[in-house]
Amino acid sequence: MSTPLTVGNGRVKEARKLSRRSVRTERRLFLADGPKAVEGALSVAGCVVEVFATPLALEQHAELLAEAPVTLVDDRALASLSDSVSPAGVVAVCRHLDAPLEHVVRASPRLLAVCADVRDPGNAGTVIRTADAAGADAVVLAGQSVDAYNPKTVRATVGSLFHLPLAIEPDPAAAVREAQARGLTVLAADGAGEVDLFDADLSGPTAWLFGNEAWGLPEDLAALADHRVAIPIHGRAESLNLSTAAAVCLYASARAQRR
């Protein structure tokens, strides 16, 4: 077994630069941190470039890493690649996974989640995880959304980033029009919407459009949707938070489509 690389090693240093969005975007690479994420990454053909692991983690995850291109690093080098407070000993350098919007939409999806200007990495990751659980066909991060490859987003997906297609589309209006052109009904999740979620016909192919955590959907974007749909508020809360609202909407669709 070779000597573990240390924190000053050139390859470790290069990988560490992937903590910066600009470097991730330029190289189309990102870091998947921890055994769950690495397992997800290894399940996608051609995704993993290199796995950094401590000798202990290599032993603990021998089966998972048996065929992987592992580079041994010491604890400090591994910690420098992880943004976790207690790193699990294994971090993979992965290729970006997003596909062009056209590809995602051309595959005749029945359930899409489109996030416009979602800014919180945890929220974006949770929506991806929930979309996966609800059986959505793909997720689109549109507009000025947080980077899908931000370590906090990747962690919040708990592996789902590797489970379903993802598109990144700077123009949210393009995502709406593209979905409509392919026969999907676009529903804007909007607390002030005129249709009650539980009155809506959700049985057909649907793209849900979710807005920003603080200010929701811009008026001109919501106006492009086929309907504005509100989750009924029965108590005194003013609204739901983004990821819980997305969960209620996506599961209402899953239920309607699968019965």
Add this chain to the structure above:
Amino acid sequence: MSTPLTVGNGRVKEARKLSRRSVRTERRLFLADGPKAVEGALSVAGCVVEVFATPLALEQHAELLAEAPVTLVDDRALASLSDSVSPAGVVAVCRHLDAPLEHVVRASPRLLAVCADVRDPGNAGTVIRTADAAGADAVVLAGQSVDAYNPKTVRATVGSLFHLPLAIEPDPAAAVREAQARGLTVLAADGAGEVDLFDADLSGPTAWLFGNEAWGLPEDLAALADHRVAIPIHGRAESLNLSTAAAVCLYASARAQRR
């Protein structure tokens, strides 16, 4: 107008101690930070002891604070009472709001959310907010759950902490038995549950039992529930996160009970 108190003032110092759980518990007081939370607190008779506000915030929120017992503080003193990165200028010292479990259950609730060992303040707060939105009658934080009066929990409730009854019950089994004794069906949210959420009869009075973020519900506690109910996972995700799962369950109940 009196001179704003500074960070070294005795009353400011005393209020600042409420950032510690032990002090909150001993004094049965907590801090509500920001105009939304203060508005919620002022809507509950007898809840607010004192409102600390900067002169600017008092001007900005003149209507809200017109009848409130306001103490002026300078920016630094206010910041010392807030755990927000950009304090909004107003923090209220509030009395604890929780009621004994028996009181909450005696009121014939039709929908209860019981959290057992919920550890993340954001999750606990989001469940309270979602329970409010779904029209639940009360929330029970049971077992070793995070402090309901943690500033992060209070913030995540976005005012809902002040909207519906809350009970804090160290023994989660007692909460289950008390709910059952009052005729509620107790449903354990459990990914391995034998009943599919969308097959369950949710029309009657229901208490939902939610477990810890990482390890779910302990076996002996889940065994006390009337049924174990699983949200169907259609994709490859292993599970949902706690607050999104709670949202899907509570809204499934709201829908069934209100149609």
